[in-house]
Amino acid sequence: MSQPPLPADPAALADALESTGYLPDEGLATAAYLALVMHRPLFLEGEAGVGKTALARALAEVTGRPLYRLQCYEGLEASHALYDWDFGRQLLHLRAAEAAHATGDAQSPDDVAALEAGLYDRRFLLARPLLQALEDSPSVLLVDEVDRADDEFEAFLLEVLSDFTISIPELGTIRAETPPLVVLTSNRTREVHDALKRRCLYHWLEHPDFEREVAILRRRLPEVTESLARQVAGATARLRGLDLLKPPGVAEAMDWATALHALGARELDPDTAARTLGTVLKYREDGERVKALTAGALFGGA
Amino acid sequence: MGPDHVLPRTRDVVGTVLGFARTLRAAGVTASPDRVEAMLGAVAHLDVLDPTAVYWAGRLTLCGGPDDLDRYDAAFAAYFGGEAPRPRRGGATGPPRLAQVAPLRTGEGSRDGDEPADLATRASGEEVLRHRDVADLTPAEREHLRRLFALLAPAAPMRTSRRRTPSPAGPVHQARTVRRALRDGGEVTRLLHHRARPRPRRVVLLIDVSGSMSPYADALLRFAHAAVRARPASTEVFTLGTRLTRVTRELRLRDPDRALAASGSAIPDWSGGTRIGEALKAFLDRWGQRGTARGAVVVLCSDGWERGGAELLGEQMTRLHRLAHAVVWVNPHKGRVGYEPLTAGMVAALPSVDHFVAGHSLAAFEELAGVITRA
Numbered sequence: 269m270s271q272p273p274l275p276a277d278p279a280a281l282a283d284a285l286e287s288t289g290y291l292p293d294e295g296l297a298t299a300a301y302l303a304l305v306m307h308r309p310l311f312l313e314g315e316a317g318v319g320k321t322a323l324a325r326a327l328a329e330v331t332g333r334p335l336y337r338l339q340c341y342e343g344l345e346a347s348h349a350l351y352d353w354d355f356g357r358q359l360l361h362l363r364a365a366e367a368a369h370a371t372g373d374a375q376s377p378d379d380v381a382a383l384e385a386g387l388y389d390r391r392f393l394l395a396r397p398l399l400q401a402l403e404d405s406p407s408v409l410l411v412d413e414v415d416r417a418d419d420e421f422e423a424f425l426l427e428v429l430s431d432f433t434i435s436i437p438e439l440g441t442i443r444a445e446t447p448p449l450v451v452l453t454s455n456r457t458r459e460v461h462d463a464l465k466r467r468c469l470y471h472w473l474e475h476p477d478f479e480r481e482v483a484i485l486r487r488r489l490p491e492v493t494e495s496l497a498r499q500v501a502g503a504t505a506r507l508r509g510l511d512l513l514k515p516p517g518v519a520e521a522m523d524w525a526t527a528l529h530a531l532g533a534r535e536l537d538p539d540t541a542a543r544t545l546g547t548v549l550k551y552r553e554d555g556e557r558v559k560a561l562t563a564g565a566l567f568g569g570a
Numbered sequence: 571m572g573p574d575h576v577l578p579r580t581r582d583v584v585g586t587v588l589g590f591a592r593t594l595r596a597a598g599v600t601a602s603p604d605r606v607e608a609m610l611g612a613v614a615h616l617d618v619l620d621p622t623a624v625y626w627a628g629r630l631t632l633c634g635g636p637d638d639l640d641r642y643d644a645a646f647a648a649y650f651g652g653e654a655p656r657p658r659r660g661g662a663t664g665p666p667r668l669a670q671v672a673p674l675r676t677g678e679g680s681r682d683g684d685e686p687a688d689l690a691t692r693a694s695g696e697e698v699l700r701h702r703d704v705a706d707l708t709p710a711e712r713e714h715l716r717r718l719f720a721l722l723a724p725a726a727p728m729r730t731s732r733r734r735t736p737s738p739a740g741p742v743h744q745a746r747t748v749r750r751a752l753r754d755g756g757e758v759t760r761l762l763h764h765r766a767r768p769r770p771r772r773v774v775l776l777i778d779v780s781g782s783m784s785p786y787a788d789a790l791l792r793f794a795h796a797a798v799r800a801r802p803a804s805t806e807v808f809t810l811g812t813r814l815t816r817v818t819r820e821l822r823l824r825d826p827d828r829a830l831a832a833s834g835s836a837i838p839d840w841s842g843g844t845r846i847g848e849a850l851k852a853f854l855d856r857w858g859q860r861g862t863a864r865g866a867v868v869v870l871c872s873d874g875w876e877r878g879g880a881e882l883l884g885e886q887m888t889r890l891h892r893l894a895h896a897v898v899w900v901n902p903h904k905g906r907v908g909y910e911p912l913t914a915g916m917v918a919a920l921p922s923v924d925h926f927v928a929g930h931s932l933a934a935f936e937e938l939a940g941v942i943t944r945a
């Protein structure tokens with residue numbers, strides 16, 4: 269195994285995450301550390317764009333484990349999340365066996381049994397994210413936007429997450445040697461069942477504070493100057509205080525800084541800010557409200 | 571690997587955590603035994619003498635939603651910081667205010683005196699009662715109507731879902747067809763079909779519980795209870811007054827009177843002023859836009875008396891209309907002869923309303939149930 273040893277405490281994990289470019293606060297580092305040592309899924313909720321999905325990627329990098337991602341949507345079924353038989357290949361296999369027998373001698377009962385067993389061989393099984401994560405243990409499993417899936421899927425997920433085994437009638441039970449590190453994210457478009465939450469560590473992710481946001485911008489976008497990063501972080505924080513329909517997250521702040529940099533801006537002045545506002549504000553009403561404000565109030569200085 | 575190796579005095583820690591869980595439950599966080607066990611497990615992995623570590627160990631395991639976090643912080647400060655426990659957020663909750671909620675309030679000029687002499691025969695009496703304005707009923711009639719309300723079971727509006735179900739017609743379900751062929755020795759003998767399975771569409775009831783609506787609030791909550799009981803998974807109920815309160819959980823209780831008492835004690839602004847615009851904005855910000863109102867049938871029950879400025883209400887109604895599948899406005903006064911929607915709030919809201927119905931009598935509620943189903 270080429271995996272690095274597990275971090276000894278939350279602070280060590282925070283340092284390791286920082287080295288990958290993800291800057292967690294103390295609570296998030298503790299949450300991730302406990303998820304790792306207690307083998308409990310980590311349930312992350314928070315506004316869109318605060319870095320829920322990015323955490324799973326960073327954790328995979330830190331632990332050296334492969335990342336499997338399951339994007340949830342309404343109507344998601346077991347055959348898309350767990351496994352599916354490759355029916356086409358099974359049929360082909362059957363035809364090939366038939367053709368071989370047609371030319372050869374009469375088939376014995378043993379041959380038939382072998383053919384049947386061969387049909388449900390592992391090579392005809394298509395592993396989907398949940399099965400992949402259990403087979404390739406230890407791994408990191410990201411169940412993204414679990415609030416978008418429906419109740420039926422949630423009940424089914426609960427079953428898999430409670431003992432980390434999947435039983436396939438034709439093949440037997442597949443068990444993870446080490447339970448995967450599971451990260452579930454939710455934007456809270458729907459209340460997830462208590463039964464599922466109870467099995468998880470719950471963490472509500474906030475927007476980062478000013479200094480942390482500047483650090484994140486500097487870290488992820490090294491080409492952006494310190495002063496521009498500070499101005500973008502300051503203006504984003506002020507936008508969050510404006511009671512908008514969709515307050516901008518870290519992801520939007522990064523987009524904004526990237527856009528400003530691409531335009532060759534070194535300072536956030538009202539003119540460039542107005543031109544690039546579409547990267548931070550995604551509602552017409554929000555854009556109009558901000559444009560109506562005196563430009564200096566929002567974008568003047570850091 | 572037991573906690574003994576990590577903790578200096580295991581029993582102390584267990585006792586402390588259990589005591590903290592009790593405090594937390596008193597503050598209104600569920601903190602079930604398995605969550606407490608998880609906290610003990612979490613503490614075992616961290617430094618027990620570090621308050622921040624204990625704080626996070628508890629917060630990550632005992633809380634189940636953003637609403638729990640404030641209560642957790644307060645309980646933590648009180649328990650570990652020696653502060654006097656702060657009262658629950660929302661202030662005056664206290665004991666259930668049963669008396670304020672359970673009886674249908676008598677309307678102006680109560681006629682408690684005349685006993686139900688006009689209920690000569692039961693059947694015709696019910697028929698009359700069905701069309702009477704709930705605001706001017708005698709207590710006995712209310713009692714009778716209450717039983718009729720229990721029979722109301724609004725059917726859910728349906729929508730197609732992405733989930734599929736076997737069906738004799740429709741597109742060919744390839745996986746099932748081939749699976750069957752494998753059973754028949756690799757011969758495709760029959761094509762199997764599937765089609766989209768219909769699912770109940772979400773219904774969101776927003777009930778105005780301000781002073782001007784108080785004669786109707788009880789009946790509306792009873793209607794909401796019937797709706798929640800019929801489709802618990804796809805119905806959400808909120809009350810609007812000076813603030814927004816979610817009462818879905820309380821209304822899931824089977825017994826209507828207990829459910830109403832429970833929701834009554836959850837509503838802090840019963841019979842207060844009206845700021846529908848602001849309450850609606852709070853609903854859209856915290857619930858609606860995230861998903862609760864998306865594609866849903868949203869039913870707003872209010873008389874449109876707005877003290878918070880009709881402009882905000884109009885704005886929020888447009889926003890709601892863009893998110894929802896259909897917006898139904900229930901105004902009890904619409905049942906009165908010669909009613910015109912002239913209040914500023916109504917005028918601002920009407921352009922964004924798909925169905926404008928009355929909600930003053932049982933018959934009107936039956937009609938409303940029909941409107942919701944067909945919406």
